[in-house]
Amino acid sequence: MSVTVQKFMPPQNSNQDPDQNSDVEIIKSNVQSSTLEKMRVVGGNALKGNIKISGAKNATLKHMCAALLTEDPVTLENMPVGLQDVRTLAEVLSHLGTMVGLRSDGVATLHAEAITSHTAPYDLVRKMRASVLVLGPLLARHGVAQVSLPGGCALGARPIDLHIKGLQAMGAEIELEDGYVKAVAPQGKLKGAEITFPLVSVGATENLMMAATLAKGTTILKNAAREPEIVDQGKVLIKMGAKIEGLGTPTITIEGVDKLHGTTHSILPDRIETGTYMCAVGLCGGELRLQNTRTDFLSALISPLHEAGMDIKQEGDDVIVRRNGAKLKGVDIMTEAYPGFATDLQAQFMTMLTLCEGAGMICETIFENRFMHVPELCRMGADISIRGNSAIIRGVEKLKGAEVMATDLRASVALVLAGLVAEGETVINRIYHLDRGYENIVEKLTNVGAQIERVKG
Numbered sequence: 270m271s272v273t274v275q276k277f278m279p280p281q282n283s284n285q286d287p288d289q290n291s292d293v294e295i296i297k298s299n300v301q302s303s304t305l306e307k308m309r310v311v312g313g314n315a316l317k318g319n320i321k322i323s324g325a326k327n328a329t330l331k332h333m334c335a336a337l338l339t340e341d342p343v344t345l346e347n348m349p350v351g352l353q354d355v356r357t358l359a360e361v362l363s364h365l366g367t368m369v370g371l372r373s374d375g376v377a378t379l380h381a382e383a384i385t386s387h388t389a390p391y392d393l394v395r396k397m398r399a400s401v402l403v404l405g406p407l408l409a410r411h412g413v414a415q416v417s418l419p420g421g422c423a424l425g426a427r428p429i430d431l432h433i434k435g436l437q438a439m440g441a442e443i444e445l446e447d448g449y450v451k452a453v454a455p456q457g458k459l460k461g462a463e464i465t466f467p468l469v470s471v472g473a474t475e476n477l478m479m480a481a482t483l484a485k486g487t488t489i490l491k492n493a494a495r496e497p498e499i500v501d502q503g504k505v506l507i508k509m510g511a512k513i514e515g516l517g518t519p520t521i522t523i524e525g526v527d528k529l530h531g532t533t534h535s536i537l538p539d540r541i542e543t544g545t546y547m548c549a550v551g552l553c554g555g556e557l558r559l560q561n562t563r564t565d566f567l568s569a570l571i572s573p574l575h576e577a578g579m580d581i582k583q584e585g586d587d588v589i590v591r592r593n594g595a596k597l598k599g600v601d602i603m604t605e606a607y608p609g610f611a612t613d614l615q616a617q618f619m620t621m622l623t624l625c626e627g628a629g630m631i632c633e634t635i636f637e638n639r640f641m642h643v644p645e646l647c648r649m650g651a652d653i654s655i656r657g658n659s660a661i662i663r664g665v666e667k668l669k670g671a672e673v674m675a676t677d678l679r680a681s682v683a684l685v686l687a688g689l690v691a692e693g694e695t696v697i698n699r700i701y702h703l704d705r706g707y708e709n710i711v712e713k714l715t716n717v718g719a720q721i722e723r724v725k726g
């Protein structure tokens with residue numbers, strides 16, 4: 270297999286090669302979509318075959334930011350290098366002085382030998398909110414950071430007050446000016462603090478955990494998020510020399526150290542991608558072998574899927590997902606912080622319920638404005654009514670293909686799933702959202718019998 274690499278070079282180090290050992294050529298982004306590109310799906314086929322699950326996007330982005338904490342190279346394996354979000358963050362990191370090499374075989378090297386800029390500019394941050402996760406590492410290692418405020422987004426206001434208050438508790442002086450968070454650590458060093466989050470936040474837990482690794486003294490994070498991606502991030506930091514206890518529990522204790530070093534880490538499988546393909550089988554019927562993934566981090570999804578009538582089991586490193594024959598029964602779910610039902614699987618689960626027997630109810634407790642897929646599903650014949658943060662989905666006989674609009678990452682994939690089962694042709698506009706988080710989705714679905722293609726806008 271020939272391996273290609275895309276390089277993101279910091280402006281001042283462009284003579285250095287992030288991947289000197291491999292026989293490589295520089296490739297252009299293989300993300301194909303433009304704002305005009307559409308997806309055409311013809312529904313009706315059951316799914317049968319194998320899909321290899323990619324490394325978790327939501328872990329990858331944090332691990333990439335962690336590379337800012339050391340002057341040594343960090344190597345990441347099983348990395349979803351084809352995702353647009355990964356490329357956007359690579360641009361942000363290279364802007365700060367990191368050499369980033371993304372290889373087509375899923376291995377990436379990030380080398381932040383020196384921080385050459387402490388500003389993550391609006392132009393880059395606006396493309397992806399997770400860029401705010403450079404704030405903690407920059408401040409911890411460099412003592413100063415300036416990151417554009419991500420602003421509102423399609424999922425409601427999504428503030429970053431918990432990140433800011435936590436860093437202030439660790440001694441940072443922070444001002445919000447000209448649309449930027451401008452932060453300084455007095456004498457160049459953060460100090461340990463006890464921080465109790467008023468609500469569970471994935472991003473704030475990660476940002477503060479990274480910041481605390483190089484702080485003076487001990488930091489205790491209470492009511493911390495417990496997502497598997499955070500545990501994976503903690504493992505990376507520990508391999509880099511950090512002292513962290515309590516990962517996967519609501520209390521994480523971090524004892525600051527003077528320096529971190531480089532490491533190599535293989536990223537855990539993407540549980541949201543895994544769950545998405547499980548819902549696809551629930552809708553279309555058939556049998557998929559989801560390779561290189563796990564059931565243990567998806568209990569909150571698998572238990573209602575079992576209740577609805579699906580068959581799911583772990584077989585070695587693969588997961589077998591089956592629905593043969595009977596319609597699924599309607600079930601109720603509520604999104605919650607991990608280990609509860611993931612908000613990132615809500616739209617896909619709702620789409621699956623559109624064809625259930627009876628009715629199901631979904632309560633969304635994490636994000637406001639996360640039912641934007643509902644009007645689009647209704648245009649395809651679904652029967653869904655919304656009251657506040659709850660939706661009632663009454664099963665219908667069939668969905669019908671239509672032209673629909675993708676509004677965010679998970680809403681986009683929900684419309685793809687609807688298209689896979691709908692009668693006739695569905696055309697989904699604005700599919701660039703999909704390329705932020707689903708690697709090779711057209712190829713993966715085509716290989717298991719779906720009729721799906723990208724078309725020019």
Ligand code: UD1
Binds near residue numbers: 429637
């Ligand atoms: C991460 C995930 C996203 C997922 C979400 C919840 C990444 C890149 N993204 O997003 O896919 O849907 O977790 O599982 O990993 N909040 C505040 N103040 C803050 C921070 C958050 O009020 O400072 C609120 C948010 O508006 C939201 C809730 O807390 O209502 C949870 O958000 P959070 O867990 O922080 O989500 P993200 O880290 O942005």
